[in-house]
Amino acid sequence: MFEIAKRICPEIERHISTQANNTNYATYHFWHTLGAKRVVSARELSMQEIKEIRANIPEDLEIETFVHGAMCISYSGRCLLSSYFTGRDANQGACTHPCRWKYAVVEEKRPGEYLPVYENERGTYIFNSKDLCMIEHIPDLLDAGIDSFKIEGRMKTALYVATVARTYRKAIDDYLEDPKLYEEHMPWYRTQIASCTYRQFTTGFFYGRSDENTQIYDNNTYVKEYTYLGIVGEVDAEGRCRIEQRNKFSVGEQIEIMKPDGQNVEVTVKRILNEDGEEQESAPHSKQILHVELEGGRAEAYDILRRKE
Incomplete structure (x- = not known):
């Protein structure tokens, strides 16, 4: 399919999705030899691993990385739950976020008997990750050599996408103009991010492996201001x-x-x-x-x- 796109539409840039398992610079080299202009890194990469990739790939090959939004419970977003439960394919941009739903356990010899999984009176949302937010780490993202910041806006409103994109754009511009200006405006960035929809935030895998602190166990909702x-x-x-x-x-x-x-x-x-x-x-x-x-x-x-x- 990639070769067909290259042959029929050579004037169009070809970008490689995060679902292609782009975890090392050998993978980036592979796609570059086929004519890719940009590769979206796997969400599981750390900041140091992204820097290593940048140092070992051609300068004209761009790195795009997720910096904000919902974190998929599955590896690099390759999930079939939404398609299986609802017929809406997560791999085609229509995910219904079944990882945010409340689940029970069923023992195979006792069908129909639902065993609750409780953290507290509201239940336990065992697949429910906090949202990624890197607004406080713009300097590290730029230093890593990332060319494009990717904001996850699947199934979100235009207001959400506009608010988050505007905030990151201003944060980048402020930092490039003067790092002190970026620090001074940090309360404004936080307020804007929280104003569209709010979930608890995490830095994902950027600074190490995730743990129990990256999950939300007591609810599955956004708070809308x-x-x-x-x-x-x-x-x-x-x-x-x-x-x-x-x-x-x-x-x-x-x-x-x-x-x-x-x-x-x-x-x-x-x-x-x-x-x-x-x-x-x-x-x-x-x-x-x-x-x-x-x-x-x-x-x-x-x-x-x-x-x-």
Whole structure:
């Protein structure tokens, strides 16, 4: 398949997934000889192992590494649980995260008799990993020679992806401008990461083998601090922004404009109009096209609207 892609679309870069078991520089050399431009490292690699790979591969071969998001319970993400239970294939981007579910034990000679596995009154989520978060370790990631930081956003909202990507982008830029600026802004980075969805965090395998502290045993949920309302498509001459609404909001509510440069502007919803120009007091229907007039700040194309809960 790789050779077919190379022959039919030679102008398109070819990247190798983490599921190709990319754990050493010999593997990277193999893919480079076949024409790969970028290889995504296995999540099980340590920072030192990534540095060793970087030192022993061609300069034009890029390393991409997961730095944030859900950690798969299976080796390098090669899991069949989602496909088996729900028909949604994790290897094609549709994982339902069955590792976050609550399980019991069944003894083979006593079918139908479920033996509970308890850590406390809420049960035990024995496959449930903490989320990876490397926002506090940008210097180490850059020093390791990683070319592309990969953020896991599977089955997440656009608000989640935008918030996390924006935060890492700013952290990288701040550090490259001045390491002291990066340290000064660390509370802001942490606040932004926690604002979209929050689970307990881990550094994964970057600084050694995982242990019992990388798991979450008492629950399987995210805590959400903000609700995603929509992305601004365009803004007319009168300042009204066109959005495809994703969650309900109403006239008079306080919301935020989340901008790519890191600004969060608090505004008030002054008017909501549908596509026919008719005013409405609220926007209860998901994916409805609306024109929204805001007071207190101006939105621009690709800004995100969100509401603090």
